[in-house]
Amino acid sequence: MFNIQQQPGQAEAALLETMGAVPAAEGEAAKKIEGRSPWRLAWERLRHDRAAMISLGIIALIVLVAIFAPVVAAITGHGVYQQFRGPQPPLGLSATDQPVGPGSAFLLGTDDQARDILVRIAYGARISLFVGVVATAVTVFGGLVIGLAAGFFGGWVDSVLARFLDWLLAVPFLLFAISLVSVVQIHPIGPLQPGLPVVIIVLGFFGWAAVGRIVRGQVLSIREKEYIEAARALGAGPWRIMFIDILPNLLAQLIVYTTLLIPVTIVGEASLSFLGVGIQPPTADWGEMISSASGIYLYGSWWYLLFPSLALLITTLAFNIFGDGVRDAFDPRGNLFV
């Protein structure tokens, strides 16, 4: 074996750089040649994509609303759990005990419990974004670790991943998720705790295999590249090759996939809550609001159904448009990603 590893990092980096094969986005290296890095190029392209920038603005707005939900409550003077049943105004229920429509007292109307829908939508954004981001992070991280291992080491890790994928494809996901979550809501099992934890774990558990498959495919093709051979020839160990040479080349794709996975996860959480097994009342959650509204909207309170639905739709639409923009920015010719 070669042994020129007194200064492993520098020697290898210098050699690879002269070969012109170093992936330009490696931590410090990226800063030195900032002007020309693919990251910079992608950002320039993204900045000139008007639809993506507008949707980024909308996402930022939703994030702000979520963070400052208590401020929304303070401005309106209506608490998230506060029920306006009278007798002093404002009244949150009509004379026939029905919710009150949009007006000056309640901008987006009230729900069946005489609570302010605007304030509850603001608080609901917290749950949607939190679950969307955390469950996606769990999914991507799990998929990355297992996909890297399967692609790099092959062998039994690879077989297990393949079998598990077959199994996941044959599982009626929603049916399974509902059974599991509904049981846990009454009877916690280990780390599966009622409320947010079980929703996040279930969404992550059913999502990681798809990420794992993509990462595995990429690793299989990257590990045959010349610069991996060069690193190996220089004596780099498997861990170094995996994290220093392969991982940075996966980042662009992971970022695109993560952006596009967030809206899917948000819809997943809302669906579970809509079916009554996710986030439980009285917590303010968009899916739960739509579910409660679905029981009474045909008696006239369309606003109770419409506004949480629009909040959910605008959020997923903004994330999808932004995700498409990010993908086009990294891959303008459209041949890297499926």
Add this chain to the structure above:
Amino acid sequence: MTRFLVRRTAQGLFVMWLMTVTVFLIFFIGPGPALVARTLAGRQATLAQVAEVAHRLLLDRPWYVQYGHFVWLLLHGNLGYDYYHSQSVNSVIAQAFPITLSLVVGASVLWLAIGLASGIVSAVKTRSIWDRTFTTLALLFYSMPTFVLGFLLILGLYYELSIHHASIFPAPGTWVPLTQNPLQWAHGLILPWFTLALVTAATYTRLTRGSMLDVSGEDFIRTARSKGMSERRVIFRHNLRASLTPVVTQFGLDVGVLIGGAIITESVFSLPGLGYTAVQAINQQDLPVVIGVVIVASAGVIVANVLVDILYAVLDPRVRLH
């Protein structure tokens, strides 16, 4: 071919077995047995009465004994009896399945037609106003949660029209069997069909467009054109046919999953299909019904996957099944 079918069936049965065991475990680790016995015995029941109910339903036995009992019945083609009404699960499923099947078959025809047509137009007339319109609509419907679209359609097309005395669309929950009156059957299912079809079609528009654009750069398309073949023939016989593989895969996955119950669409429109039945059963921890639906659902996925593999071989002469 025979070997392929045998191997895939064996794999499918294994997956199905794994799922029934998992559902049994979830039930018995969870609050299931106690909850069912308490609910059935009623609020006033003494502990002894609860225990007696549990004993009668075999709920006081370990899960593997129950599982053995379940497998024994299953081998005789019997899925058991539901806990609450002692109705046979076979008949519960026989009632729910036609509803789900009607919903899925109608919707899948719609979404294939919408998705393929818009995808082909978008690919052939890239960057035209049609392409932009379809791509934007696809993005909108792709982002639309199924229940949001369903409720928006009910609000806009049923509720608004009804209060203005123009009831064109039936109330949610309308279900008339096909054999009874085909016209009313279709009329009752229009909104659920479009709900399921529009959210699903968006993926097909994107898939067809992307796949056809990829294939249009291939050599055999150039060859076909240079032979003087008509543009229509190039598009449909050469480009579309070679682009269909990912569409067929997606179609198999979608139909396979939905056959086991279009849970959300059925819930929005109160259609008592398999998905709706399953959600009710899960809420009551009615294990025999849940298991019954899980078996039908996984069988749906398995059959759909095998059919997709066979279709590959039909579409692409290079594919051999083994």
